[in-house]
Amino acid sequence: MRQEHDDRPQATRATRPVRRLHPANWALWRRPLPFIVVLIVAELVALAGFVVAVAGTGAPSAEDWLHLAILLAGATVHIQLTRRQEERRRNRMQSVLIDLIAVWVFPAVLVLPPALVITLIVAVRAQRWFVARRPAHNFVFSSVAHCFAAVLAGELYHALGPSGWDGLTLAGSVREVAFVVVAAVVYEAVQLLYVGGIIALAAPKPTVRRVFGSKADNVLEAITTGLGAITAVLLVTLPPMVLVMAVVTVVFNRLAELEQLQADATTDPKTGLRNMRGWSESAERALGRVRRADGTLSVLMIDLDHFKWVNDTYGHPAGDDVLTRVADVLREVTRPADIVGRFGGEEFLLLLPDTATDGAEHVAERIRATIAGLAIDTTDKRGSQVAITGRTASIGIAVYPDHATTLDGLTQAADAAVYEAKEGGRDQIRLSPPLGQ
Numbered sequence: 001m002r003q004e005h006d007d008r009p010q011a012t013r014a015t016r017p018v019r020r021l022h023p024a025n026w027a028l029w030r031r032p033l034p035f036i037v038v039l040i041v042a043e044l045v046a047l048a049g050f051v052v053a054v055a056g057t058g059a060p061s062a063e064d065w066l067h068l069a070i071l072l073a074g075a076t077v078h079i080q081l082t083r084r085q086e087e088r089r090r091n092r093m094q095s096v097l098i099d100l101i102a103v104w105v106f107p108a109v110l111v112l113p114p115a116l117v118i119t120l121i122v123a124v125r126a127q128r129w130f131v132a133r134r135p136a137h138n139f140v141f142s143s144v145a146h147c148f149a150a151v152l153a154g155e156l157y158h159a160l161g162p163s164g165w166d167g168l169t170l171a172g173s174v175r176e177v178a179f180v181v182v183a184a185v186v187y188e189a190v191q192l193l194y195v196g197g198i199i200a201l202a203a204p205k206p207t208v209r210r211v212f213g214s215k216a217d218n219v220l221e222a223i224t225t226g227l228g229a230i231t232a233v234l235l236v237t238l239p240p241m242v243l244v245m246a247v248v249t250v251v252f253n254r255l256a257e258l259e260q261l262q263a264d265a266t267t268d269p270k271t272g273l274r275n276m277r278g279w280s281e282s283a284e285r286a287l288g289r290v291r292r293a294d295g296t297l298s299v300l301m302i303d304l305d306h307f308k309w310v311n312d313t314y315g316h317p318a319g320d321d322v323l324t325r326v327a328d329v330l331r332e333v334t335r336p337a338d339i340v341g342r343f344g345g346e347e348f349l350l351l352l353p354d355t356a357t358d359g360a361e362h363v364a365e366r367i368r369a370t371i372a373g374l375a376i377d378t379t380d381k382r383g384s385q386v387a388i389t390g391r392t393a394s395i396g397i398a399v400y401p402d403h404a405t406t407l408d409g410l411t412q413a414a415d416a417a418v419y420e421a422k423e424g425g426r427d428q429i430r431l432s433p434p435l436g437q
Helices: 033-055 062-081 083-092 102-111 114-132 136-159 170-202 208-212 215-237 239-265 276-292 307-314 316-333 357-372 407-423
Strands: 297-304 339-344 347-353 375-379 385-389 393-400 429-431
Touching: 033 114, 033 136, 033 170, 062 083, 062 102, 062 114, 062 215, 062 239, 102 114, 102 136, 102 170, 102 215, 102 239, 114 136, 136 170, 170 215, 215 239, 276 297, 276 339, 276 347, 276 407, 297 316, 297 357, 297 407, 307 316, 307 385, 316 339, 316 347, 316 357, 316 375, 316 385, 347 357, 347 407, 357 393, 357 429, 393 407, 407 429
Parallel strands: 393 429
Antiparallel strands: 297 347, 297 393, 339 347, 375 385
């Protein structure tokens, strides 16, 4: 399930004033007007959809209630055994949060009528509330969005006319899998639209990563939905085996936490790029591949000129915005195989596999020109909106094996070339001298 991450500190139960329970004091009304309007309209649309969907189906059967009880039992075991893990993951997240509850919700999409799908989601979300303790409007909206996504996906799936899963032929099973995939795509797309849209309206400076999550986040969501499809098959054919999925989800939850911890250890929190540890590990592997292939690569060091002036003039938050925007530029102008990292302070490192001098100089010039043309929207020390322009960068280039044969040597050679660029007047590119000179 996809949820809006709220990084504002929440009051504890002991310190939360009772007056906040009054509707006039809800945090919702302190949000921007477009956010409030979209949130309320989206919830009303979803509620209308629930009424239509529930009215169009008959009363649930005894088998439906049994399936609901099994899914709710599995979800409860999963939630209660992973409470602390989810709390730790939430506290470390800086973008949309992906949890693993789709393992239990997506089977309901495929198997249960709309009324019971909504019942399951409400029961699951109520348990999550005691872990998350987020602002009520965030929690309610996320719950409504999940219900809407699930009900809409379920209605479409059943409209496709799926067959019973017992005794399917090979061709029939392929057809059923295709229907399940369609339902999964709709389930995820509606959540992206609802949750991502509201995050974009709430964030002062929305980014693709913050709105839609990282690639790893979305892969996790896809895997979780896939596990949900497997849970649905077990629920229909071998119901007691569904409880085994509770064990699987607890283990998978732990693996997701470990993966996040590993990513945090190698990621610069300010820019989202690799930190020096992460960059060095990836760069060493790339250099090893180049050595074995008798190839070449280039290392670029990008140093922002007069960065201290930005901090002194506009304040450190403005400096952080400049660093973040430059990091975005480096992502935009590089290839997927290129390795981008933050060296520290206002310096960045870029490794270009299979790139010789001419190619490295071309990339460096693109970076230099793009940075020089930026207009970075931020705030000054008084909180007023300003646009920082005219920033420049000095860039040093070192090429393997011409300028060094080790990663440390390449980094030092690129750093020396940066100092030459700065001494030469800044806002320029310098190539390191050949090895031995």
